[in-house]
Amino acid sequence: VEPGLPALARLGIVGAGQIARMTYQAALKLGITPRLLAERIDDSAALVASDVVIGHPDSVAGFADTCGVLTFEHERLDVGLLERLEEGGRVIRPGTRTIRAAFDKIHQRRILTNRGFPVPAFAEITGPDDVFDFASVFDWPIVLKRARAADQDAKGVWIVENQAEALRVLNEQNRHRMLAESFVAIASELVVLIVRRPGGHVRVYPVTQVTNVDGVCREIVAPAPVAPATAEAARTLARRIADELDSVGVLAVELFLTAEGLLVNELAARPHNAGHLTIEATPTSQFENHIRAVLDLPLGPTWPSCPAAATVNVISGIESTDPSANLTEALAVEGAHIHLYGKRAGPGRKLGHVTALGSDPDEALAVARRAESALLGRRPW
Numbered sequence: 001v002e003p004g005l006p007a008l009a010r011l012g013i014v015g016a017g018q019i020a021r022m023t024y025q026a027a028l029k030l031g032i033t034p035r036l037l038a039e040r041i042d043d044s045a046a047l048v049a050s051d052v053v054i055g056h057p058d059s060v061a062g063f064a065d066t067c068g069v070l071t072f073e074h075e076r077l078d079v080g081l082l083e084r085l086e087e088g089g090r091v092i093r094p095g096t097r098t099i100r101a102a103f104d105k106i107h108q109r110r111i112l113t114n115r116g117f118p119v120p121a122f123a124e125i126t127g128p129d130d131v132f133d134f135a136s137v138f139d140w141p142i143v144l145k146r147a148r149a150a151d152q153d154a155k156g157v158w159i160v161e162n163q164a165e166a167l168r169v170l171n172e173q174n175r176h177r178m179l180a181e182s183f184v185a186i187a188s189e190l191v192v193l194i195v196r197r198p199g200g201h202v203r204v205y206p207v208t209q210v211t212n213v214d215g216v217c218r219e220i221v222a223p224a225p226v227a228p229a230t231a232e233a234a235r236t237l238a239r240r241i242a243d244e245l246d247s248v249g250v251l252a253v254e255l256f257l258t259a260e261g262l263l264v265n266e267l268a269a270r271p272h273n274a275g276h277l278t279i280e281a282t283p284t285s286q287f288e289n290h291i292r293a294v295l296d297l298p299l300g301p302t303w304p305s306c307p308a309a310a311t312v313n314v315i316s317g318i319e320s321t322d323p324s325a326n327l328t329e330a331l332a333v334e335g336a337h338i339h340l341y342g343k344r345a346g347p348g349r350k351l352g353h354v355t356a357l358g359s360d361p362d363e364a365l366a367v368a369r370r371a372e373s374a375l376l377g378r379r380p381w
C-alpha cells in the first residue's frame with residue numbers, strides 16, 4: 001500500500017440496514033471492523049456491529065470526524081453537508097459528485113440525458129398542470145416517482161392510469177419533489193453491478209435480471225437470460241456511466257430492456273439488492289469489493305463461479321410471519337443459502353433473501369423459491 005492511502009484507516013458506514021449488515025460481515029472477514037452510524041439500536045446492522053454510533057444521518061459531520069473513510073448504504077443524505085465535509089478534506093467514497101448523481105432522480109435523469117445516455121422520457125412535476133401536460137404528450141398510464149428515496153421499504157413509485165389517480169398520489173406526496181415518466185414497455189429488467197477503485201480500475205459483475213412485482217424487487221437471476229450482445233451492451237453502458245461519474249465502490253445500474261434497446265432506469269451508488277447473489281456466485285461478493293474499492297485495496301474477481309444463480313427476497317406479507325420461526329423447514333431445502341436480516345416483520349418489509357446455485361437460472365430459482373415459501377410458512381410454488 002502506497003503511503004497516504006487511507007486503506008487501513010477506520011471505515012465509517014452511514015446507515016445500518018441490511019446492506020450495511022452484509023457489508024459489515026464482509027469487512028470482518030478481512031479483519032476490518034467498520035464503525036456504523038445507525039438511526040436505531042435495532043437497525044439490522046446495528047444488531048451485529050460492535051462499534052455503533054446512534055444518530056440521524058444529518059449528524060454525519062461529527063461521525064465523519066471519527067472515521068478515516070466514509071461510505072454510505074442509502075441515499076437519504078444531505079449532499080450539501082457531505083460536499084462541505086469533502087471540501088474540508090474528509091475522504092468520502094463514492095465522492096459527492098457520484099452521490100449527487102444518485103440521490104435525486106430528477107437530477108440523475110438530467111445528468112444522464114446531458115451526457116447522451118438513454119433514459120425514459122421524464123419531467124419534473126410541480127403541480128397538477130405538469131401532470132396534465134405530460135400525459136397529453138406521453139399518454140396514460142404514466143409513472144410518478146418521488147425524486148428522493150423514500151424511507152427503507154416505503155413506496156416511492158406509482159403507475160397511474162388517469163388524472164384522478166395522479167392527483168391522489170400528488171396530494172398524498174405533496175411535501176416531496178416528484179417526477180413523471182413515460183410508462184415503458186419493459187421486456188426485461190437488468191441490473192449491472194460495477195465496482196471501481198479510485199483511479200479508475202473497474203470490475204464488472206455478470207448481468208442480472210430482476211423481476212419486480214408492484215414496483216418491488218422480488219427475484220433476481222444471473223446470468224440474465226438475454227442475448228450475449230445485449231449483456232455486453234449493458235456492461236459497456238454501465239462502465240461508461242461509472243467512468244463518467246468517476247464512481248468509487250459499487251455502482252448499480254438498473255436498466256430496462258425494450259424493443260428499441262436499453263434505457264437507464266436508475267443508479268445506486270452502493271451495493272444493491274440484485275447483487276446479493278454475488279456472495280455465493282462469484283469469487284468476491286459485491287460487499288467485499290465495495291470495501292476493497294472504498295479503501296483503495298486491490299479488487300477481487302467478479303466472474304461467475306457457477307453456471308447460474310438466483311435470489312428470492314423474503315418479503316413480509318400482511319400476516320407478518322417471523323421467518324426465523326420457520327428455519328427448520330427452510331434449512332431442509334438442500335442448496336438454499338438463507339440470509340435473514342434480523343428485522344421485525346411487518347407488511348412489505350424485506351426481511352431476508354435466499355440464494356441458490358444451479359446449472360441454469362430456472363433450476364436455481366426453483367430451489368430459492370421453495371426455501372422462501374418455507375420461511376414465510378406458505379405452501380411451495
Ligand SMILES: Nc1ncnc2c1ncn2[C@@H]1O[C@H](COP(=O)(O)OP(=O)(O)OP(=O)(O)O)[C@@H](O)[C@H]1O
Nearest residue numbers: 120143156157181182183184212215216217265266
Ligand atoms: N418508467 C417506467 N415504466 C415502467 N415501469 C417502471 C418505470 N419506472 C419504474 N418502473 C417499475 O418500477 C420499479 C421501481 O422503480 P425505480 O427503480 O425507479 O424505483 P425504486 O424506488 O428505486 O425501487 P427499488 O428501490 O426497488 O429499485 C422498476 O424496477 C420498474 O419495475
Ligand SMILES: [Mg+2]
Nearest residue numbers: 254265266267
Ligand atoms: Mg429501482
